[in-house]
Amino acid sequence: MSRNLLILGAAPSLGELRDTLVRLEDTIIFALIERSQFKQNRDIYEAGKMSFKDGYRGSFVSWFLKEVECVHARVRRYQSPDEYPFTDNLPDPVLPPLDYPPVLVDPRRININDEIFDVYVNTVVPGIATEGDDSNYGSSATRDIECLQALSRRIHYGKFVAESKFQDPQTHDEYVKHIKERNRDKLMELLTNTRVEELLLKRLKAKAIIYGQDLSAASAGANGSTNGSGMLLDDAAAAAAAGSERVKTRVDFDLVVSLYRDYVIPLTKEVEVEYLLHRLDRN
Numbered sequence: 001m002s003r004n005l006l007i008l009g010a011a012p013s014l015g016e017l018r019d020t021l022v023r024l025e026d027t028i029i030f031a032l033i034e035r036s037q038f039k040q041n042r043d044i045y046e047a048g049k050m051s052f053k054d055g056y057r058g059s060f061v062s063w064f065l066k067e068v069e070c071v072h073a074r075v076r077r078y079q080s081p082d083e084y085p086f087t088d089n090l091p092d093p094v095l096p097p098l099d100y101p102p103v104l105v106d107p108r109r110i111n112i113n114d115e116i117f118d119v120y121v122n123t124v125v126p127g128i129a130t131e132g133d134d135s136n137y138g139s140s141a142t143r144d145i146e147c148l149q150a151l152s153r154r155i156h157y158g159k160f161v162a163e164s165k166f167q168d169p170q171t172h173d174e175y176v177k178h179i180k181e182r183n184r185d186k187l188m189e190l191l192t193n194t195r196v197e198e199l200l201l202k203r204l205k206a207k208a209i210i211y212g213q214d215l216s217a218a219s220a221g222a223n224g225s226t227n228g229s230g231m232l233l234d235d236a237a238a239a240a241a242a243g244s245e246r247v248k249t250r251v252d253f254d255l256v257v258s259l260y261r262d263y264v265i266p267l268t269k270e271v272e273v274e275y276l277l278h279r280l281d282r283n
């Protein structure tokens with residue numbers, strides 16, 4: 001779903017929302033591939049490893065994230081209902097507010113970026129980047145911020161999905177009942193679509209294999225063009241499409257799948273449940 005749709009005020013359909021989530025898979029995979037170029041550079045995630053003239057006492061990545069989000073806040077990025085900052089106390093925008101129609105009813109402005117940040121630093125970075133320090137601190141942190149912003153956007157999209165399901169006449173009364181009974185488990189059961197999740201994980205693995213191939217080393221061999229692993233490009237494409245483990249990729253495709261299975265989908269559903277639990281709160 002393009003942000004214009006949010007401005008135009010059309011409440012996006014569940015199908016449009018799912019299309020956006022599919023597109024965000026590409027954004028996230030490529031952001032992970034970009035970060036995987038550099039070593040883990042663990043020092044950039046530890047508070048106290050670097051000192052800052054402004055007296056900031058956090059880690060380099062947290063400092064850089066604060067700086068980036070302060071600039072983006074001034075151009076009203078975080079007034080958009082599909083954008084959530086990691087930093088508190090951001091400056092006011094220099095642009096006048098856009099009149100976003102109230103697609104969401106989100107009085108608590110639910111934000112689980114602290115959880116997303118912890119998962120990213122403690123699980124994702126060690127999974128996609130090799131151990132060590134290559135001093136590429138600025139480049140690593142730049143890619144980290146792209147990954148964090150894409151993951152945050154994807155997970156908080158759960159609010160739009162939850163609102164769409166809440167508005168569905170076939171399930172509306174059931175959602176209201178479970179919300180009034182504060183029944184998290186029943187809400188989780190009602191909003192879960194196992195088929196969509198299964199298809200997503202299959203698609204994700206194929207994408208991670210295909211996108212992750214190192215075709216830059218493609219060379220015209222005697223019997224045809226080959227990729228970085230020496231596989232004929234046609235064979236590599238067929239193997240990738242079949243989800244073959246034989247294809248060497250720039251990012252661990254099993255990690256991409258486990259990231260979604262163990263974190264992205266569960267966190268998205270956590271946002272859906274939290275959003276629904278407060279859907280009937282007075283603003």
Ligand SMILES: C=C(O[C@@H]1C=C(C(=O)O)C=C[C@H]1O)C(=O)O
Pocket residue numbers: 018158161191192193194196197200264265266268269
């Ligand atoms: C996002 C949705 O809600 C849930 C979360 C999903 C996800 O995070 O990918 C997929 C299916 C549902 O279990 C949806 O129904 O599309």
